[in-house]
Structures are given as structure tokens and as C-alpha cells.
Amino acid sequence: MDLHELEAIGEREQAQRTRLRILCCAAAGCQASGALELKRRLETVLTAAGKLADIDVTPVGCMGLCGHGPLVRLEPSGEMFERVTPADAEEIVAALEGRPCTVTRCDRQHPFFARQFPIVLRHCGQINPERIEDYIAVGGYRTLYHVIHEMTPTEVIAAITRSGLRGRGGAGYPTGLKWATVAKSPGERKFVVCNADEGDPGAFMDRSILESDPHLVLEGMAIAAYAVGAEQGFIYVRGEYPLAIERLQKAIVQARRFGLLGAQIFESGFNFRIDIRVGAGAFVCGEETALIASIEGRRGQPRPRPPYPAESGLWGMPTLINNVETFANVTAIIEHGPEWFSSIGSNRSKGTKVFALTGKVRNTGLIEVPMGITLREIVEEIGGGTPDGTPVKAVQTGGPSGGCIPASLFDTPVDYESLAAVGSIMGSGGMVVMDEHTNMVDVARFYMEFCKDESCGKCIPCRVGTVQLFNMLTKLRNRQAHARDLDKIEELCDLMRETSLCGLGQSAPNPVLSTLHYFRHEYEELIGAEGDHGS
Amino acid sequence: MAAKTLTIDGHLVSARPGETLLAAIRDAGITIPTLCHLDGLSEVGACRLCLVEIEGQRRLQPACMTMVSEGMVVHTNTPRLQSYRRQIIELLFAERNHVCAVCVASGNCELQRLAGMVGMDHVRYEYLSPNYPVDISHPRFGIDHNRCVLCTRCVRACDEIEGVHTWDVAGRGVNAHVITDLNQPWGTSTTCTSCGKCQLACPTGAIFPRGVTVGERPHASERIALIVEARKQRW
Structure with missing residues (x-):
């Protein structure tokens, strides 16, 4: 494979494309609401009308507005329809041909679409994720060619560093610095690992990216491997994502067949193969040292750092571990330049962030927004507020490691530092909106139950602390707690935060601490009666 | 490589390069509580x-x-650390069924000794009181999971x-x-060599030799280090 062949594939693909196309979302969310049946019905209708040769029905990835699925978009008009049922198939075909149609149209001018800034999601909903030709037709793998033939590894790392990209898994470690550390760490072999063990409740960013544009992640990984000097990559993806795994497998096979992965990529000396490792259902395996243990075939539990994986990771070798979304940013940075990337976003948080907007919000779905946007803009403009107009009470970011931010702080810009300053974290991108009917003690208890179930059991503060906290919150919920129990809760939170071995235990108290901070009265209301009784 | 000089609790201390901080602290004559650590095993x-x-x-x-x-x-011993250590021991006591008054390991138990060391005289957390089985299917040893603290010394x-x-x-x-x-059941294990090292390593008497009360058997975890040391000897 060389550049000429790559471009020829792209051109052939464009030429073969029919003028009229029906793009039908085939990501997990829309599949669950019947998208595949709709697609079959559309094909049946077109076949019956003898139009299948002129009109393509293309399965594509996530179009974003998951709560209103299944979604269908028409090309070239760009019209988009929501909640399309198989019975609507005739009408959709009618709409394509300019005839009247009563299926609900999505308003493309709505802030949900207009306020987004797609970089990572730029191909999502545009291409068939199961065909590498579709990805090549939108310019795919050209950046990899450019990197291998026209850039040195040092230049690649410098570009990533200058772009200001930070880890999208949640902690926000500078990506360029991590790449440079791996590149400079001595080791016989090096590894590149993509962390796709997304597990926060309410989060589906990585799943959607892998289901909608798997080649983007593969290309990003290959560029990273070239930069740090690795020849082997792993994608650690959770077993609960069967569709993502299937599409990744197909993508890897296709890329190998095209000579875009494997030996002597683009007829250069650069070799890189990627294998998939499927997680077995442990949330803690998203923690990088536990992830390494799991890939090595050991029990998935973390170990103290240092040494960091960048120096001593898989089998003791320097290992680059980045999140799916981080790798998905790489090609755009190289293609458009680091200055372009760093012009997007806020002061210390560059670029965009993908969020999974869920909970009590009108427009549930996947969004990509520039960093620095306020929570209010996301929840009220893009999300459209609560479905029944009840005032929004809080938004939870960062999953079980994050916190609840009250509506009074909705002017907080979304960047790593600002969210940390209000007691939450950026996290991987789960954003759960809560309305006035949500009890915050219940919220804290829910996340503590999650941490209790997901603690690996290695260190004592997390193993026993999560259970004790959960029991105390349950007692509180049942109005059996004393006022002094609140002090005990805070004391235990401090212990876990300071002494737990890994990020899971250290951050498990965050949902409790943030709700205690902003909604203390809800805790105190629950101890009222019993407290009096005690005195 | 040259020896390292560091300051531990205000005293200047020298240490071998590549040595752990725990070894240096102990060399300096300072005792800090440990449980999952056992000389001779990995950390x-x-x-x-x-x-x-x-x-x-x-x-x-x-x-x-x-x-x-x-x-x-x-x-190594600030009030903050002392408080955390006490809480951790409290959590351990609340986790399974560590009732010294009726435990045959009483007096021969690291957990008990640690409680005294960190000044843990009562448990403020709710006892979880799990109902764990006792496995005495092995002819020579038994394990009472109620006393286990999951230090994994036996595993290592x-x-x-x-x-x-x-x-x-x-x-x-x-x-x-x-x-x-x-x-x-332990007795059906085809890999166990009945060597008893797990029982030597166990800090609480969760793993015990059958036929003798733990009280008759002085705590002997340091023998693990002796075995490791003995194997190193080359004459």
C-alpha cells in the first residue's frame, strides 16, 4: 500500500457512491430501539420499488441524539429524522424524493447540533464503521502515511505536546509528556495500549467512538506506536461492549489486509500489530496498573505507582496507555497542526471533550463540545433542560470518582481545573443531569454501592471502607443514623481518600463529599428525628 | 553506587541504594506497623x-x-498517620470475626499485636459479622476464613x-x-505439598496446623525469611 493506492481507493469509493443515500444509525443505542429492523424495512421498500440500485441504505455510527433514536439522515439534503419506526420506511423514501413526509424531523439548527464542535466525532454518523473504504474515502490513514514518511518520532511527539492535548480518561495528564516518557524510557520492547474499559455509570463515549469510527482509534494508536517506538498494541475493551468488539475486530482485519497494520506499513520499516483483549467485567481494570495485570493474565488488581507504566508496564516494558478518546484526537492534531488544536478550548484545557449526556435531560445523547463551555450551556441549551420542565438540581460528572455540581455553579467552565475546584472531576465524560426530585443521599449511596461492588479487595481502606460507608448511608436513608454518624462518614472519607492504594478507592468518597458539601441539609434532614431521640 | 543519606523522623540515617524505605526505617531502630509485609516475600x-x-x-x-x-x-509517626493506622485496624476488626476473647490465636496474633501497637481499644464501625466457613478437609492444616485479613502472605x-x-x-x-x-476444599487440592509455609506466614492463625491449638504454637512467621536466607547460602 502506498499513498497513490490509498487515494485511488478513496476516489473509487466516492465515484461508486449513489447520489441519494439513506444513512441509518446502527450504533448500540439505536439498534436497541429497532434500527436494524428499520434498515431491513427500508431495503425491502426500495427493492419493491426497484430503486435499490439508485439509493443506498448505509448503516452508520452514532448521530448523537441517542434518546430520540432510531435516527435516519438523508444525503445529500442532510435532513434528519428521529424516532423512525419500520412503519415509517415508505415515508422516509418519499422524503428522499422530495415528497411530503410526516415523520418527525430533527431541528439541525437546535443548539444540540449547532453548539457542537466535532473533532473526535467528525466521522460518526457519516461513514459505515464496518468498511475501511468508507474511512479511507474521508481521508483516513493519510495522516499515518504522512507521519511515517515525512515526520520523525520526535516531531510527532513535539506536535502532540504543543497541541496541549491532555488525557481524556479523566485525570488530564499531558499526553505529549506521557509519549515522550515512553519514548525515552529504555526497554527491549515497548507497548501501546488503548484503554477502552469504560465503566462509569451513564458513560458511553468510548463505546460510541469504537462503534462509529474504529479506524480513527487504530490510526491514532499506530501514530503513537511510531512516535514511542512500539511494535505491539493492545486494545483493552470491556466485555459488555460486544458490538464495539465486533467492529474493532473487523477493523483490525481490514487494516491488516490493506497493509495499514502489520509488517512494513506503507512500505516502510515500521511494524505495528494490534490485538484485542476483552475485559471480564471488573471496573477496576480501567485503572492502568490493574489493566496491565489483566492483559498479562493475572488477577486484575492495581499495584502502587511509581513505577508508572510509562517506565515499567506490560511485562516490565515501557507502556503507553491512553484512553480511546485521546487516541481519537491524534490524527486531527497532526492533520490540522497543533496550533489549530490549541486554539480550541480554554487556557489549560485544549481541544474538545465528548460527553455522554444522560439523566433528567430532554436531549439524551453523545455530544462533543469545546472545553471552556459552561455547564449551563451544556445542560440547558444543548441538553434542553429537564423533559418536564422541573428545575435542574445538579449535574454529576466523572462517575463514581466525580462529584455533584449544584445548579448554582452552572456557570463553571468545563475544563480540568475548574471542575476540580468545585469538587468534581472532568472524568471520562459521563454527565448525569438530576432534577429537583432527586435525593442527593440516594445519589451518594448509589455511587458508593457501585464502588463497594467494584472494589478489588486488595487494600483495606477501599475494601472495608466502601462497605462501611455504604452501610452508614443506608442507615441514614432509613432514618436510623445519629448526628455523630455524619462525622464518622467524613472521617472515613478522608481515610479512604488519603490511604487507598489506587484511584478507585482514593476517589470513591468524592460523590459523598461533594453532596455533603453542597446538599448537607439533605443529610441533616434524615438524622433529625433520631438525633432528637438520642438527646 | 554510593549509600544514600536520608532524614527519618529528624534523624539522619544512611541506607543502601536499592533498599526499601521500610528497611531503612527499621535499621534506624524505628518500628512502624506492617501487616502484608513479611520478610522473605515480595511486597x-x-x-x-x-x-x-x-x-x-x-x-x-x-x-x-x-x-x-x-x-x-x-x-513515620505523625498524629495524622497514627489516626489513619488506628482506623485501618478498626476496619479490619469490623470486617470479619476477630473476637480475641474467644480466639485460640489470642496472644499469638499479629492483628491483636497491631491493635495494641496503634492504640486501637474499641471499634466504632459496625461489625459486618460475615458467616465464613472453616475448611478442615486437609489432613494436617485447616483454614478459618473468619480470621483471615486478606494480607495474601500465604498466597505469596x-x-x-x-x-x-x-x-x-x-x-x-x-x-x-x-x-x-x-x-x-483444601483437602482435595492436587497441587498442595502440605509444606505448611502458608501456615507459617499467616499473621492471625486463620491458617492453622490441626491437632495443636494456636496457643501452643508460638508465632513463627520469621521462619519464612530464614528459609529464604538459607537457600541463598552458597558454600
Whole structure:
């Protein structure tokens, strides 16, 4: 494979494309609401009308507005329809041909679409994720060619560093610095690992990216491997994502067949193969040292750092571990330049962030927004507020490691530092909106139950602390707690935060601490009666 | 490589390069509580009792897994650390059924000794009081999971010194427990060599020799280190 062949594939693909196309979302969310049946019905209708040769029905990835699925978009008009049922198939075909149609149209001018800034999601909903030709037709793998033939590894790392990209898994470690550390760490072999063990409740960013544009992640990984000097990559993806795994497998096979992965990529000396490792259902395996243990075939539990994986990771070798979304940013940075990337976003948080907007919000779905946007803009403009107009009470970011931010702080810009300053974290991108009917003690208890179930059991503060906290919150919920129990809760939170071995235990108290901070009265209301009784 | 000089609790101390902070602290005559550490076994840093404050580092670090470095300033016994250690021991006592008054290991138990050491005289947390079984299917040894603290010293002794790996951990969180072979009765284990090293390594008497009360058997975990040392000897 060389550049000429790559471009020829792209051109052939464009030429073969029919003028009229029906793009039908085939990501997990829309599949669950019947998208595949709709697609079959559309094909049946077109076949019956003898139009299948002129009109393509293309399965594509996530179009974003998951709560209103299944979604269908028409090309070239760009019209988009929501909640399309198989019975609507005739009408959709009618709409394509300019005839009247009563299926609900999505308003493309709505802030949900207009306020987004797609970089990572730029191909999502545009291409068939199961065909590498579709990805090549939108310019795919050209950046990899450019990197291998026209850039040195040092230049690649410098570009990533200058772009200001930070880890999208949640902690926000500078990506360029991590790449440079791996590149400079001595080791016989090096590894590149993509962390796709997304597990926060309410989060589906990585799943959607892998289901909608798997080649983007593969290309990003290959560029990273070239930069740090690795020849082997792993994608650690959770077993609960069967569709993502299937599409990744197909993508890897296709890329190998095209000579875009494997030996002597683009007829250069650069070799890189990627294998998939499927997680077995442990949330803690998203923690990088536990992830390494799991890939090595050991029990998935973390170990103290240092040494960091960048120096001593898989089998003791320097290992680059980045999140799916981080790798998905790489090609755009190289293609458009680091200055372009760093012009997007806020002061210390560059670029965009993908969020999974869920909970009590009108427009549930996947969004990509520039960093620095306020929570209010996301929840009220893009999300459209609560479905029944009840005032929004809080938004939870960062999953079980994050916190609840009250509506009074909705002017907080979304960047790593600002969210940390209000007691939450950026996290991987789960954003759960809560309305006035949500009890915050219940919220804290829910996340503590999650941490209790997901603690690996290695260190004592997390193993026993999560259970004790959960029991105390349950007692509180049942109005059996004393006022002094609140002090005990805070004391235990401090212990876990300071002494737990890994990020899971250290951050498990965050949902409790943030709700205690902003909604203390809800805790105190629950101890009222019993407290009096005690005195 | 030259020896390192560091400051531990205000005293200047020298240490061998590549040595752990725990070894340097002990060399300096300072005692800090440890539980998952056992001389002769690899370190896991799981019990969090040997956490120390190192100036210039935001997080507390486990002394057993931190390597000494030149100029390090370490505090091993601040009020904050004392309080954390007490709480950790409290959590352990509340986790399973550690009732010294009726325990045959009383007087021969590291957990009990640690409680005294850190000044843990009562438990403020709710006892979880789980109902764990006792496995006495092995002809020579037994395990009472109610006394286990999940330090994994048995797992490491079996794997690293005996080279057998009969023991491992199954389940997660508070449901984690040590198992033999594929979670089967110890007596049916085909890998166990009945060497008894797990029983030597056990800090609480959860693993015990049958036929003698733990009280008759002085605590002998240090023999693990002796075995390792003896194997190193080359005449």
C-alpha cells in the first residue's frame, strides 16, 4: 500500500457512491430501539420499488441524539429524522424524493447540533464503521502515511505536546509528556495500549467512538506506536461492549489486509500489530496498573505507582496507555497542526471533550463540545433542560470518582481545573443531569454501592471502607443514623481518600463529599428525628 | 553506587541504594506497623499500615514499596498517620470475626499485636459479622476464613517460596477470599505439598496446623525469611 493506492481507493469509493443515500444509525443505542429492523424495512421498500440500485441504505455510527433514536439522515439534503419506526420506511423514501413526509424531523439548527464542535466525532454518523473504504474515502490513514514518511518520532511527539492535548480518561495528564516518557524510557520492547474499559455509570463515549469510527482509534494508536517506538498494541475493551468488539475486530482485519497494520506499513520499516483483549467485567481494570495485570493474565488488581507504566508496564516494558478518546484526537492534531488544536478550548484545557449526556435531560445523547463551555450551556441549551420542565438540581460528572455540581455553579467552565475546584472531576465524560426530585443521599449511596461492588479487595481502606460507608448511608436513608454518624462518614472519607492504594478507592468518597458539601441539609434532614431521640 | 543519606523522623540515617524505605526505617531502630509485609516475600503494598509522609510528595507512600533516595525527608509517626493506622485496624476488626476473647490465636496474633501497637481499644464501625466457613478437609492444616485479613502472605509464600501457587484470591471487594486450587476444599487440592509455609506466614492463625491449638504454637512467621536466607547460602 502506498499513498497513490490509498487515494485511488478513496476516489473509487466516492465515484461508486449513489447520489441519494439513506444513512441509518446502527450504533448500540439505536439498534436497541429497532434500527436494524428499520434498515431491513427500508431495503425491502426500495427493492419493491426497484430503486435499490439508485439509493443506498448505509448503516452508520452514532448521530448523537441517542434518546430520540432510531435516527435516519438523508444525503445529500442532510435532513434528519428521529424516532423512525419500520412503519415509517415508505415515508422516509418519499422524503428522499422530495415528497411530503410526516415523520418527525430533527431541528439541525437546535443548539444540540449547532453548539457542537466535532473533532473526535467528525466521522460518526457519516461513514459505515464496518468498511475501511468508507474511512479511507474521508481521508483516513493519510495522516499515518504522512507521519511515517515525512515526520520523525520526535516531531510527532513535539506536535502532540504543543497541541496541549491532555488525557481524556479523566485525570488530564499531558499526553505529549506521557509519549515522550515512553519514548525515552529504555526497554527491549515497548507497548501501546488503548484503554477502552469504560465503566462509569451513564458513560458511553468510548463505546460510541469504537462503534462509529474504529479506524480513527487504530490510526491514532499506530501514530503513537511510531512516535514511542512500539511494535505491539493492545486494545483493552470491556466485555459488555460486544458490538464495539465486533467492529474493532473487523477493523483490525481490514487494516491488516490493506497493509495499514502489520509488517512494513506503507512500505516502510515500521511494524505495528494490534490485538484485542476483552475485559471480564471488573471496573477496576480501567485503572492502568490493574489493566496491565489483566492483559498479562493475572488477577486484575492495581499495584502502587511509581513505577508508572510509562517506565515499567506490560511485562516490565515501557507502556503507553491512553484512553480511546485521546487516541481519537491524534490524527486531527497532526492533520490540522497543533496550533489549530490549541486554539480550541480554554487556557489549560485544549481541544474538545465528548460527553455522554444522560439523566433528567430532554436531549439524551453523545455530544462533543469545546472545553471552556459552561455547564449551563451544556445542560440547558444543548441538553434542553429537564423533559418536564422541573428545575435542574445538579449535574454529576466523572462517575463514581466525580462529584455533584449544584445548579448554582452552572456557570463553571468545563475544563480540568475548574471542575476540580468545585469538587468534581472532568472524568471520562459521563454527565448525569438530576432534577429537583432527586435525593442527593440516594445519589451518594448509589455511587458508593457501585464502588463497594467494584472494589478489588486488595487494600483495606477501599475494601472495608466502601462497605462501611455504604452501610452508614443506608442507615441514614432509613432514618436510623445519629448526628455523630455524619462525622464518622467524613472521617472515613478522608481515610479512604488519603490511604487507598489506587484511584478507585482514593476517589470513591468524592460523590459523598461533594453532596455533603453542597446538599448537607439533605443529610441533616434524615438524622433529625433520631438525633432528637438520642438527646 | 554510593549509600544514600536520608532524614527519618529528624534523624539522619544512611541506607543502601536499592533498599526499601521500610528497611531503612527499621535499621534506624524505628518500628512502624506492617501487616502484608513479611520478610522473605515480595511486597504488595496492600495493608496501607506502613504509609509514611515524605516531604515534597503529595500522597502518603507505603514504606515497604518506596525505594530510598538521597536527601529524602520522612515522617513515620505523625498524629495524622497514627489516626489513619488506628482506623485501618478498626476496619479490619469490623470486617470479619476477630473476637480475641474467644480466639485460640489470642496472644499469638499479629492483628491483636497491631491493635495494641496503634492504640486501637474499641471499634466504632459496625461489625459486618460475615458467616465464613472453616475448611478442615486437609489432613494436617485447616483454614478459618473468619480470621483471615486478606494480607495474601500465604498466597505469596506458596507461590514464591514453595513454588506451587495452591493459594490465590477469588471474589472482589469485601467478598474477596483466599482459595485453594480452583476454589475447592483444601483437602482435595492436587497441587498442595502440605509444606505448611502458608501456615507459617499467616499473621492471625486463620491458617492453622490441626491437632495443636494456636496457643501452643508460638508465632513463627520469621521462619519464612530464614528459609529464604538459607537457600541463598552458597558454600
